[in-house]
Amino acid sequence: MRSLSTADRGALHREILQWYAVHLRPLPWREASCSPWGVLLSEVMAQQTPLARVEPAWREWMSRWPTPAALAAESPGEVVRAWGRLGYPRRALRLREAAAAIVERHGGEVPRGLDELRALPGVGDYTAAAVAAFAFGDRSVVVDTNVRRVQARIVDGVAQAAPSLTRAEVALAESLLPADDAEAATWNVAVMELGALVCTARAPRCEECPVSARCAWFLAGRPAYEGPVRRGQAWHGTDRQVRGIIVQTLRDASEPVARGDLAPGRDEAQVDRCLAGLIEDGLVEPVAGERFSLPRIEERAG
């Protein structure tokens, strides 16, 4: 890991924070008036889902369930239906569980502490740090895919980060974090925004980058990535695809659906296997007469 002088760090902060002040997207959960619950909701929805698709769903959810208590009182099936096509619908279930935990353990208020946040269902290291920073203005180390890529390029001079998060990356992010709480919080979102809009994975816009002049990767002539190859996600014909079809069928249905109509034309053994998995996950509920629906009662524990 290359280390930066104090002066270099200061310049980096100034340039990226200035860029952010001009180029930030006016997302609703960035409004000062947005509640911690709104921030938590946005962070979970944004896990592996592009922000452009998150925004309309976020607005609908905030209107329907403006507090953790409101969501906790909703049925899991309705929550999965409202999740729509954001992907990874188990996140909707976890969000409802998190809402219930917030009501039970924290009096209905999103907790501020990293440990308390991290203990909520569906909240990992990234989301806990992000909520601490963006909802409460705390100085926490937020390391998402954007931060990892920006750091890899500017500091390490490589096109992309390692396949999985390393200790060194977290240590680097920590070393780059401004000392001041509020400035650190803004720094986190500014680096993420830079990664999302300029320092992108596919076709980085280095001409528009405020720090290309101090970017090790740019200065080295943007060398191609040489690390271990990332495994692409298999999709066609996978269980994941069939699970998606089944859940979408149930989202669109107003009545319970027979097994044979869940994923028409798909291999029956695969449909059975996926169905069992979905039931185990609490995303599908068997009802009378060999039919299935989104969960109406209680989702399975575990």
Add this chain to the structure above:
DNA sequence: TATACGTGGGG
């Protein structure tokens, strides 16, 4: 540490 887990837009 590696793998499962959805979905859709852009290159």
Add this chain to the structure above:
DNA sequence: TCCCCAAGTAT
């Protein structure tokens, strides 16, 4: 068309 990948988490 096909492939990559997006504010990750849980196991």
